[in-house]
Every structure is written in C-alpha cells, then in structure tokens.
Amino acid sequence: MIHEDVRRAATPPGSWYGDPELFRHMVEGVFVPAWHYVGPAAQVATPGDVLPAVLGPGTVDEPLLVTCDEAGEVRALSNVCTHRGMVMIEAPCRVRNLRCGYHGRRFGLDGRLKGAPGFEGAEDFPREQDNLQQARLGRFGPLLFASLGGGPTFEDWLAPVVARMGFYPLDAMQEAPERARDFEVAASFIAYLDNYLEGLHIPYIHPGLAAVLDGQDYRYETFPQGSLQIGLGGDSVFELPEGHPEHGHRVAAFYFHLFPNVLLNFYPWGLSLNMIEPRGPDRTVVRFRSFVARPELLEVGAGAELVQVEMEDEAAVEAVGRGIRARLYRGGRYAPAHEGLVHHFHQHLAAALG
C-alpha cells in the first residue's frame, strides 16, 4: 500500500524545520483549526466543576474553561472576560458562577452573562458577544478535546481510532498522574513526528524495543486525518475479538497519529497519550499522559520502558535538529516500504500550508 509518489518524492526543504516565518504560517494553517487535548473528563464530571485549559500551548495559546453545568452538560468556554479581556480562572475549582476578579462580571457555567457591575445605563447592553464564546468540545473515553473550528469534525477526526479500538474498555481507563512526563526537545515538531512515523530506525536506535517487536511484520495504514502503525510480537498482546481487522495476530501496540500533533498509543495496559507541542520553530515540548485500564500489564511488552525509548528517539531527533538546516545537506528521499507515513504527514502539512 505504497503511494506511488513515495518512490519519487524528495523530502521537504530544511526551512520546514526551523524557519520562523513558515512556522507562523503553520500555526494559523495547521494548529488553529486543529483538535487539541484539553484535559481528563474525570476532572469535569460533577456539576460546578471548572477546569482552565490552554488550547494549543505554544501555538494557538487560546485560554479556555471546561465547565460542567447544573444539568451535567460539559462545555468548552472562553476563559477571557468579555469586558476588558482578562483571563478569569487560573486553577481548577467547583463553583456556581464564574466571576471575573478584575471588575466583578459574572457568568453562568453555560457562559451566559449574569451580572456586570458598573454597566447600568450602558446602551444596547448586554449583547450576544457579552456572553462567553464557546469552542467545540469532543469526548473520547476519558479524554476531552476542543477546537476553535475550521477543521474536521471531531467524529471524522477520530473515526479510525473509534473503529479500531471500539473493543477496548475505553471508559474503564483512569489517568495515572504519577506516570505523566513532559520532555523538551531541541528540534522542530516535524522532526519529532517524522521519527515517530517510521519504524526503519527501530533496530538501530532502540535495541530493547527491537527485541520485543517483530520487525519483519510492520503494518501501517493512512487515514484522511492521520495514520496507524501496528506493533506485533512480544509477551503482552491484545485479545482481539473476531471481526477485528487484526484478529488472530499478536498485536502489542496500536500507534495512532492524528493530524497534526496528537498521538494515541494503545497498549494492552491502556493508553499513552502524547501531545507534540511546538514552542517555536525548532523547539518542542512532548507531554505524555497515561490512562490505565489494566495496571497488572504495565511493565511488560512494547508498552514498558516508554521513557527509555523516548530518550533514544529524542537524541536522534535533536541531532536532526542540528543537521537538517546545514548548508551542505541537500535533502533526502523516502524509503518506499517504511516511510509512507512520513510522506503522508508531509503531504498533509503541505496541503494545510496551501
């Protein structure tokens, strides 16, 4: 299933991996319309719960509030007061109303303006835009995502994951905060994802992982909004029901990339959610969050030793960060049988850049 272009295409120019002007363009064209993780659903499960979140840290930087109203409806609202634009809520809380600390404006948990001290006598007030604006919100098992719109629907974006992982007890997964890790990588988010999207490097930089996975049987597929890689082999594998596309195979991991920067890595123990967040053209923060369904399986198979594998990847990616803009580097090619997903990702970025 190799796209014919992969055999001929050249990789993008080094400027993709560090040019500030192009990066600004990418923020607008790629990150603003995207879906971003905003927090665990468990934190906004009770009426009155309010969870501040930044949508797209480092790129979009939109201050949001996820709220659960009296009726249990969960929304993503703007966390910016409609008076002078102050960010209102800085920490998770449980409240009846949202109150701006600057001049006392009050909003319901549905975003409706409820009180505006000092505005008696103001004409044509309040208007619709004096309520808190709403972003789109989507829930997948224990995860909440939000978007400002302009990209795919949540259902379309996530459809391939839902189809493949429907058998897994998604709602039984619980966040394990003690397993959360944030990493800083001195390279473009594109270099980080290029590495994630191919397995050709596994025998060279991940000897431990290579010993667990069966490198001969590498499978991947593309979707309009991302791709899937399937890791086979090892001691810890999924019990896949009849009718599942991989039924009868020893699947150790399903690695989903959802465009542009969300990774959902499913192991028999649960989910490792990775957000690949640019902090500039050539700096990236990688956030790992774990959601566990079967803790007894945490230390076996391809889903163990994730930090070790991450360190090995980061060393390679940072070396690419130092090399890819070199004057004597003339650009590369795609290994047809291994780098179809890297090509697919680049095609997607190029289309979003217009």
Ligand code: FES
């Ligand atoms: S900025 Fe919120 S009330 Fe003035």
Ligand SMILES: [Fe+2]
């Ligand atoms: Fe790797």
